[in-house]
Amino acid sequence: MSILVIAEHDNAGLRPATLNTLTAAAKIGGPVTVLVAGSECAGAAAAAAALPGVARVLSADAPHLAHPTAEDMAAVALIAAAGHSHVLAPSGSFGKNFMPRVAATLDVAQVSDIVEVVSADTFVRPIYAGNALATVQSADAVKVITVRATAFDPVTASGGNAPVEALQAPPPSPLSAFVSQELSTSPRPELGNARVVVTGGRALGSAEAYRSVLEPLADKLGAAMGASRAAVDAGYAPNDFQVGQTGKIVAPDLYVAIGVSGAIQHLAGMKDSKVIVAINKDADAPIFQVADYGLVGDLFELVPQLVEALG
Amino acid sequence: MKILVPVKRVIDYNVKIRVAADGSGVETANVKMSMNPFDEIAVEEAVRLREAGVASEVVLVSCGVAGCVDTLRTGMALGADRALHVSSDAELQPLAVARLLKAVVGREQPHLVICGKQAIDDDANQTGQMLAALLGWGQAAFASRVQIGDNRASVTREIDGGLETVSVALPAVITTDLRLNEPRFASLPNIMKAKKKPLDTVTPDELGVDVTPRLKTLKVAEPPKRAAGVKLASVAELVAKLRDEAKVLR
Ligand SMILES: Cc1cc2nc3c(=O)[nH]c(=O)nc-3n(C[C@H](O)[C@H](O)[C@H](O)COP(=O)(O)OP(=O)(O)OC[C@H]3O[C@@H](n4cnc5c(N)ncnc54)[C@H](O)[C@@H]3O)c2cc1C
Ligand SMILES: Cc1cc2nc3c(=O)[nH]c(=O)nc-3n(C[C@H](O)[C@H](O)[C@H](O)COP(=O)(O)OP(=O)(O)OC[C@H]3O[C@@H](n4cnc5c(N)ncnc54)[C@H](O)[C@@H]3O)c2cc1C
Numbered sequence: 001m002s003i004l005v006i007a008e009h010d011n012a013g014l015r016p017a018t019l020n021t022l023t024a025a026a027k028i029g030g031p032v033t034v035l036v037a038g039s040e041c042a043g044a045a046a047a048a049a050a051l052p053g054v055a056r057v058l059s060a061d062a063p064h065l066a067h068p069t070a071e072d073m074a075a076v077a078l079i080a081a082a083g084h085s086h087v088l089a090p091s092g093s094f095g096k097n098f099m100p101r102v103a104a105t106l107d108v109a110q111v112s113d114i115v116e117v118v119s120a121d122t123f124v125r126p127i128y129a130g131n132a133l134a135t136v137q138s139a140d141a142v143k144v145i146t147v148r149a150t151a152f153d154p155v156t157a158s159g160g161n162a163p164v165e166a167l168q169a170p171p172p173s174p175l176s177a178f179v180s181q182e183l184s185t186s187p188r189p190e191l192g193n194a195r196v197v198v199t200g201g202r203a204l205g206s207a208e209a210y211r212s213v214l215e216p217l218a219d220k221l222g223a224a225m226g227a228s229r230a231a232v233d234a235g236y237a238p239n240d241f242q243v244g245q246t247g248k249i250v251a252p253d254l255y256v257a258i259g260v261s262g263a264i265q266h267l268a269g270m271k272d273s274k275v276i277v278a279i280n281k282d283a284d285a286p287i288f289q290v291a292d293y294g295l296v297g298d299l300f301e302l303v304p305q306l307v308e309a310l311g
Numbered sequence: 312m313k314i315l316v317p318v319k320r321v322i323d324y325n326v327k328i329r330v331a332a333d334g335s336g337v338e339t340a341n342v343k344m345s346m347n348p349f350d351e352i353a354v355e356e357a358v359r360l361r362e363a364g365v366a367s368e369v370v371l372v373s374c375g376v377a378g379c380v381d382t383l384r385t386g387m388a389l390g391a392d393r394a395l396h397v398s399s400d401a402e403l404q405p406l407a408v409a410r411l412l413k414a415v416v417g418r419e420q421p422h423l424v425i426c427g428k429q430a431i432d433d434d435a436n437q438t439g440q441m442l443a444a445l446l447g448w449g450q451a452a453f454a455s456r457v458q459i460g461d462n463r464a465s466v467t468r469e470i471d472g473g474l475e476t477v478s479v480a481l482p483a484v485i486t487t488d489l490r491l492n493e494p495r496f497a498s499l500p501n502i503m504k505a506k507k508k509p510l511d512t513v514t515p516d517e518l519g520v521d522v523t524p525r526l527k528t529l530k531v532a533e534p535p536k537r538a539a540g541v542k543l544a545s546v547a548e549l550v551a552k553l554r555d556e557a558k559v560l561r
Binding site for chain 1 (some may be wrong): 322470472474525553
């Protein structure tokens with residue numbers, strides 16, 4: 001058995017989800033190779049080499065991998081995958097984009113979004129928005145797997161000393177090309193791995209209120225900000241704030257849901273949080289069924305009070 | 312330009328699912344089934360492209376049990392022109408569906424395939440990307456905006472950090488995200504009209520595709536339940552709980 005982990009990174013360093021994915025790799029067992037594919041990505045490769053349990057780092061450093069397309073990422077991953085029994089990537093929008101291409105090209109199934117490693121060929125994954133957990137066994141020669149980061153602890157970021165080898169990336173595919181990106185810039189922690197998340201729902205009523213009511217609370221708590229789909233659809237918050245079955249999966253120490261009803265699609269994205277607080281004027285809102293602490297009342301009164309009480 | 316839209320029949324998103332007592336799966340008997348919501352968005356996008364004169368025909372395909380025919384009729388009521396049912400009672404996993412769709416693409420020769428980004432039952436988020444790889448086509452997954460040009464499409468994608476725009480050569484596979492459009496409701500006259508639109512049936516055998524599952528489901532279980540918490544009377548009480556009981560304040 002030998003495992004290839006495909007790193008999610010920003011060229012300078014690794015994204016946290018990569019560290020969680022390495023824990024899943026360690027549970028499978030066997031030597032771990034990490035692929036860092038990017039442009040001027042020596043920083044990320046060095047960070048990967050320093051992780052405990054990493055036997056080897058492959059660095060595919062090429063200008064066209066600065067913003068890799070699914071086609072180019074799959075091509076380089078397929079080269080790196082040769083000889084490995086398992087190929088793992090975190091199941092963010094990065095991994096979801098190219099991993100199915102890797103699986104289909106190898107003519108194997110992909111096991112999406114695993115939350116537990118039972119054995120080298122058997123994994124647990126949520127289905128139906130996390131309302132059921134399926135234990136699935138793969139009979140394929142190569143297991144292509146995406147890993148739900150919040151379900152595994154991160155490995156420590158130092159202690160290893162693996163060699164870094166260069167891997168020649170294939171030329172860019174003519175099929176698709178990166179044009180531009182618009183990234184949300186925020187001084188706040190990243191939603192996916194923040195310790196505290198403050199989420200607003202439809203009840204906020206406007207983008208202005210979403211910010212003016214929630215930001216002071218997020219500031220006090222050092223929190224990332226999230227949103228329900230209804231709030232994103234209405235334009236109160238950007239798309240990458242969406243928490244839920246079809247948005248981001250989060251599991252912070254503290255999740256504060258404000259004016260969110262608690263639809264199953266929303267719960268799917270946050271119900272593994274350690275402590276959940278709900279503020280909602282409807283005492284029967286389903287969010288209270290998962291909340292450790294609830295406040296029934298008008299958010300426009302309660303949230304400013306909370307900010308003040310936090311001192 | 313012809314557009315192929317694969318649509319999946321799933322348990323309606325409003326249904327609270329129940330895990331079968333024997334751990335074999337979830338209860339599907341007497342449960343409301345609907346078109347996967349992402350596929351409604353895909354149908355809507357394709358129909359809008361035809362209404363705008365960019366596309367000439369919208370063809371639907373659904374793989375699975377007899378009930379898929381209802382899903383196809385729904386899609387035709389939303390404006391698709393005709394439909395193909397790939398009829399099978401077998402468990403169809405994403406790779407098998409992608410291989411069936413590849414065979415259908417071979418027959419239909421569309422210039423564009425628009426899939427949903429994920430089906431809300433298995434949440435696999437694979438089929439469109441797999442299909443693109445099997446066809447040797449480009450892909451644009453998680454689309455929130457699509458503009459079709461002469462030989463390429465410009466697609467804005469929802470990614471973890473925000474938005475990304477890619478240019479993809481046609482033919483291509485696009486998968487839909489939630490904010491691509493708001494699907495229309497089918498009107499009664501259109502539901503009636505849809506009953507007369509052409510619907511063909513083929514089998515995986517006729518398409519020459521082996522759909523044997525690669526993943527074996529050993530068991531399906533309920534996730535651990537969260538214990539219900541307490542409702543508090545005041546903000547002061549909440550802060551005290553967070554500080555002294557939950558110890559999550561720093
Ligand atoms: C295919 C599909 C995928 C989806 N994916 C997601 C997803 O990933 N994430 C997601 O969140 N949703 C998702 N949804 C949508 C989901 O079903 C709900 O529609 C959505 O979560 C509702 O958002 P909300 O709770 O903000 O709004 P609502 O359900 O409208 O709830 C608003 C709440 O605010 C309360 N309220 C109103 N005014 C006040 C006030 N002044 N003070 C305090 N409380 C107040 C109300 O009592 C109510 O409970 C999806 C739906 C579909 C069909
Ligand atoms: C526990 C369990 C039990 C199952 N039991 C059965 C069963 O009894 N019968 C059975 O038929 N299957 C069964 N399946 C298979 C399952 O329903 C899916 O067909 C398969 O896993 C595809 O995954 P997905 O829909 O999540 O793919 P995704 O990759 O999430 O789907 C993305 C998109 O691909 C397209 N697509 C996917 N499937 C189809 C389709 N069938 N037709 C047309 N377009 C499609 C749609 O555009 C969809 O939006 C079972 C799966 C599990 C885990």
